Amino acid sequence: MSKGKDRVPQRERRTITIDKDLEAKLRDLQGQLIMAGNKSWSLSAILNGVILAGIIGSSKLGKEDWKIIKSFLKKNNVNLKRYPIKDYIENLSNI
DSSP: OOHHHHOOOOOOOOOOOOOHHHHHHHHHHHHHHHHHHTSOOOHHHHHHHHHHHHHHHGGGOOHHHHHHHHHHHHHSOOOOTTSOOHHHHHHHHTO
16 A cells, blocks of 8 residues: 555645734633633634634624625724634633
8 A cells, every 4th residue: 555645635724814802812712712621722713613613604694794704805994802812712612
C-alpha cells in the first residue's frame, strides 16, 4: 500500500482581512471558550465555527438581521455591543 494514499489532506493556509470590531468579538469569544472549557481554541477554529453557525443559522434570520448584515457589507460598520455571545459560549461549551 502506498504511503501517499494514507495521508490526511492538509488544510490550506489563507490570508483574510477581518474588521477590527469583528476581530475583537472573535477574540472575546475565543477567550471565553478557553475559560469555559479549560482547553485551547485557535482563532481559526473560532472563525470556522462562527462561519458554520452563520451558514446553518441563516435560515432563521429575520429581515432586520439581514438588513444589519447588508449594512455592514456596504458600510463596513456595525454595532456588535447588542449581540451577546453568552448563548454561543454556553451551547458550544456543553457539547
